[in-house]
Amino acid sequence: xxxxxxxxxxxxxxxxxxxxxxxxxxxxxxxxxxxxxxxxxxxxxxxxxxxxxxxxxxxxxxxxxxxxxxxxxxxxxxxxxxxxxxxxxxxxxxxxxxxxxxxxxxxxxxxxxxxxxxxxxxxxxxxx
Numbered sequence: 001x002x003x004x005x006x007x008x009x010x011x012x013x014x015x016x017x018x019x020x021x022x023x024x025x026x027x028x029x030x031x032x033x034x035x036x037x038x039x040x041x042x043x044x045x046x047x048x049x050x051x052x053x054x055x056x057x058x059x060x061x062x063x064x065x066x067x068x069x070x071x072x073x074x075x076x077x078x079x080x081x082x083x084x085x086x087x088x089x090x091x092x093x094x095x096x097x098x099x100x101x102x103x104x105x106x107x108x109x110x111x112x113x114x115x116x117x118x119x120x121x122x123x124x125x126x127x128x
Contacts (some may be wrong), residue, residue, distance in 0.1 A: 015044065015053060015054060016052070016053050016055075016057075017051065017053075018032055018033070018043075018050075018051050018053070020053075021053045021058065024058050025058055025061040025062065025065075027065065032061070035074075036051070038074040038075075039074075040060070040074060040077060040078055040081065041053070041061070041064075043057070059086070059087055060081065062087040062088070063081060063084045063086075063087065063089040064077055064081070066087070066088050066089055067080060067081075067089065071108055072104060076100060076101075076104060079096075079097065079100065080100075080101075083097050
């Protein structure tokens with residue numbers, strides 16, 4: 001009896017270049033490279049150095065955009081991304097992340113208060 005060992009290469013995840021990712025997300029290539037520098041995206045690299053992004057990166061970029069829109073820094077987002085699920089991310093609130101987001105909210109409230117005070121001062125100089 002002859003035994004033939006056949007190895008089947010697993011189907012590779014669909015990969016796209018940075019231009020396609022940019023087109024699909026509406027985020028510039030320059031900004032996508034910045035996200036990579038900040039540790040928010042980790043593309044694979046071809047031997048020629050081209051970035052290759054998996055299909056799930058489209059969702060990750062949408063998560064980054066939503067978290068940025070919420071006023072979070074890229075540093076906080078880097079910590080939050082592993083807990084994110086979905087385009088408008090639902091966050092799995094571990095105690096550390098919840099504490100971080102509470103601090104961010106407190107900081108945002110303090111900035112809003114400072115802006116209100118500055119507006120009041122400015123309004124004193126201008127008749128509206």
